[in-house]
Amino acid sequence: MRAKWALLLKVQLLGLTGIGKLRRSADPKMRRRTVGFLAAIGVVGLIVVFYAVLLAIGYCEQGLGPVLPSFIAALTSLIVFAFSIFQGGAILFSVKDRDFVLSLPLSRRAVIGARLACSYLTNLFFVLLVGLPVSVVYFAHEGITAASFFTVALVLLTSPLLPLAVGAALGTILSALTAGLRHKNLLQSILSVAFFVAVMAASFSLSFSSGSADAIDLSAMYDILVGSIYPPAVLVQWTLTGGKVWGVFAFAGLSLAAAAAFILIVGRFYDRIAARLSAHPSGRGYKRKEIRAASAFGALVAKEFRRLISCPGYFLNGISGSILMVLGAVFLLFADLSALDQAGISLQSDAPKLASAAAGALILLTGLSCPAASALSLEGNSRGLLFSMPVSARKILLAKAAPTFLINCAAGTLLAVVFCIRTAMPAAGWALCLVSVFLASPCVALAGIYFNAKFPKYDWTSETQVAKNSAPVMIVSFSAMLLGIAAAGLGFLYGYPVAIVADLLAAALAGLFFFLIRKVKLNV
Amino acid sequence: MEKPILEIEGLTKIYTKAKRAVDGLTLTVCAGDIYGFIGQNGAGKTTTLRAVAGILPFEEGEIRIDGHSVRSDPVACKQVTAYIPDNPDLYEFLTGIQFLNFIADMFGVEKNLRSERIERYANLFRIADDLGSLIGTYSHGMKQKTALIGALLHEPKLILLDEPFVGLDPEAAFRLKQVFRELCDKGSAIFFSTHVLDVAEKLCNKIAIIKGGRLIASGDTQTVRGDESLEQVFLEVLADDAR
Structure with a gap:
């Protein structure tokens, strides 16, 4: 008989991936939609593979081939850690089927084990997507032996465990500590960002104080990432280049121990934390106040903003790009730009290159901030209520796109203005950066809501999964990443024309999605 | 003559080729009607209500609310309708x-x-x-x-409710019936599904019975039930249809 936690994991994965529905559904529309979804994921996967291979080749060309496995382990672990903190208590507690699962004859550890395993597998998918092509480049460049193959395979398989366990534990602690407070959701979001920024700031201050001024050098990037931010990856390096066999076993052991400790410790306090999280402040008598009326569109937009701040997982995953833009603006305010001079970049003569690269970066970050891509899916079972309202589908979709547009415009403008002031950008540079923000924002918002209408996932059990892993989110994020990185890279080489082409493309896409949205029909 | 608020003509909804969830359903709900819609689980009640609410597309037929077509003018229909799902x-x-x-x-x-x-x-x-x-x-x-x-x-002209009495305490259920009657006196119409035949019998002036997506019986409550209880009629109609 299969272990109960494995059965629970299987059910969770069937729900998460939609495989169960695809296998049993006789609806051809749904099958077409699933095939479309898989095709979109395939395209996104190819883009990720392309960039991973490019990065790996860059490392090999700089003579850093031997450190590739530890670098990738550190990079992917950092990303898994960030997302695990942002998911917070959602991994274990904020799931719709919690009461049902807890009523089953399962130990708490089995429930936690199944939840953690589900999260591990989704993160492993991402790690393998990046790690496998990099490993192929590594083996092609460094040669392959049974020992190196075993080492790399073990690292790839175990690397998500440690950051996942630590991130989920910290997220759970934050959730539990803020549970009884009135604005707990907003507070959890702010604390999560603050905690993540604190970790990053501490790591960067360490690495900068260690004297690596040349930030563009991949070697410096490696030193920062592996040396300061994610030291466990050094263990992998000791095995691959230092001949210390125990290093990789220590890495794998540390990862497994972290996951086991998480299950044991959280299992002990699970009921208490769950009770604290589900406790509601006692109802206070409602006192009648003046009611403010709004237009139907205004009411819809206000509802979307309330939805956004109602769930930390949605908020943090949804607007991560905007958060990075604000943090980038703050960083730029205090950064010493003389490092650019040392790298041979002149603020005056290279202004067109800098402005174009910045425009690409703004497009990239805007694409990472797209709550619209999950806004429709998050209607879940309440979609019948919304669709029965006397407003057109177009109005509903535009209202859902509005927060993405407004938040990106605000954060993007802030970053663009600070960047242009700090780099004493000429008028053309100012115009280009600001135009990029105001074209990329509607493009991302409209693309997000259009793809969400095409690939909705209403049968979610956790909002965070939809906001983080759903097809529309991945399509928009990775497409913007592709456009942004290409625009930034080529813009740095060729200047204004590249950024202008990228902006025109964003404008054309925004127009296309605006037109396509008119044809969307919303049905349960 | 009573003013029709909801007109359903030949409504057909097909989820899969093998089965028609609703098959050529025709009925009219007039101003002032409290119309009960009864049937077994999976008979097509919720599908019909969703199609009328404009949130589920249908393959054949026509639905008009206050003269507007749900297919061609859904927003106008929704403006005069309220829909409450079962959950x-x-x-x-x-x-x-x-x-x-x-x-x-x-x-x-x-x-x-x-x-x-x-x-x-x-x-x-x-x-x-x-x-x-x-x-x-x-x-x-x-x-x-x-x-x-x-x-x-x-104050909608048409209120659609799917099992409205489930979960309500007895006092709230009583108040709801009062509100239903008040609204109907003002000229609204109520079309609701229920499994509580006793409530349907006492509250509704019209009843429709649906089985396997097809309308089996409909009309004035008194006419549909005759001298028997609605429960007996319901069971007999289902049994007759099965033979």
């Missing part, structure tokens, strides 16, 4: 008052009118003190009451 999944991140205000905004209910109606119905259903709490903290019955108040705010 009211409301926005749990809003407080009760925020939710009701949102609904009032969507239907364009005038500011003074909405305050007056919210107060009246919230007091009637004894939920006024809880309007400041998040809907996520409500019980099933409280959510049902909130959904009902939301449905009544714009």
Whole structure:
């Protein structure tokens, strides 16, 4: 008989991936939609593979081939850690089927084990997507032996465990500590960002104080990432280049121990934390106040903003790009730009290159901030209520796109203005950066809501999964990443024309999605 | 002659080729009607209500609400309709008052009118003190009451309800029946599905029985049941149809 936690994991994965529905559904529309979804994921996967291979080749060309496995382990672990903190208590507690699962004859550890395993597998998918092509480049460049193959395979398989366990534990602690407070959701979001920024700031201050001024050098990037931010990856390096066999076993052991400790410790306090999280402040008598009326569109937009701040997982995953833009603006305010001079970049003569690269970066970050891509899916079972309202589908979709547009415009403008002031950008540079923000924002918002209408996932059990892993989110994020990185890279080489082409493309896409949205029909 | 509010003609809904969820259903609900829609589980009641509410496309037939076609003019239809599903999944991140205000905004209910109606119905259903709490903290019955108040705010011409009495306490169920009668006296129409045949028999002036997507019997409650109870008629009709 299969272990109960494995059965629970299987059910969770069937729900998460939609495989169960695809296998049993006789609806051809749904099958077409699933095939479309898989095709979109395939395209996104190819883009990720392309960039991973490019990065790996860059490392090999700089003579850093031997450190590739530890670098990738550190990079992917950092990303898994960030997302695990942002998911917070959602991994274990904020799931719709919690009461049902807890009523089953399962130990708490089995429930936690199944939840953690589900999260591990989704993160492993991402790690393998990046790690496998990099490993192929590594083996092609460094040669392959049974020992190196075993080492790399073990690292790839175990690397998500440690950051996942630590991130989920910290997220759970934050959730539990803020549970009884009135604005707990907003507070959890702010604390999560603050905690993540604190970790990053501490790591960067360490690495900068260690004297690596040349930030563009991949070697410096490696030193920062592996040396300061994610030291466990050094263990992998000791095995691959230092001949210390125990290093990789220590890495794998540390990862497994972290996951086991998480299950044991959280299992002990699970009921208490769950009770604290589900406790509601006692109802206070409602006192009648003046009611403010709004237009139907205004009411819809206000509802979307309330939805956004109602769930930390949605908020943090949804607007991560905007958060990075604000943090980038703050960083730029205090950064010493003389490092650019040392790298041979002149603020005056290279202004067109800098402005174009910045425009690409703004497009990239805007694409990472797209709550619209999950806004429709998050209607879940309440979609019948919304669709029965006397407003057109177009109005509903535009209202859902509005927060993405407004938040990106605000954060993007802030970053663009600070960047242009700090780099004493000429008028053309100012115009280009600001135009990029105001074209990329509607493009991302409209693309997000259009793809969400095409690939909705209403049968979610956790909002965070939809906001983080759903097809529309991945399509928009990775497409913007592709456009942004290409625009930034080529813009740095060729200047204004590249950024202008990228902006025109964003404008054309925004127009296309605006037109396509008119044809969307919303049905349960 | 009574004014038709809801006209369903030959409604057919096909989910899969093998099975028609609703098959050529035709019925008319007039102003002042309290129309009960009864049938076994999976008979097609919810599918019909969803199609009428304009949230489920259908393959054949026509649905008109107050003269407007659901297919070609859905927004006009929705403006005069209220729909409450069997399990009211409301926005749990809003407080009760925020939710009701949102609904009032969507239907364009005038500011003074909405305050007056919210107060009246919230007091009637004894939920006024809880309007400041998040809907996520409500019980099933409280959510049902909130959904009902939301449905009544714009005084719709047609109210569609899927199992409206499930989860309501006896007093709230009594109040709801009172409200139904009041609205019908003002010229609205109510079309609801239920499994509680006793309620349907006492409350409805018209009844429709559906089985396997097809309408088996419909008309005045008195005519449909004759000298028997509605329960007996329902069981007999189903048995006859099965033979």
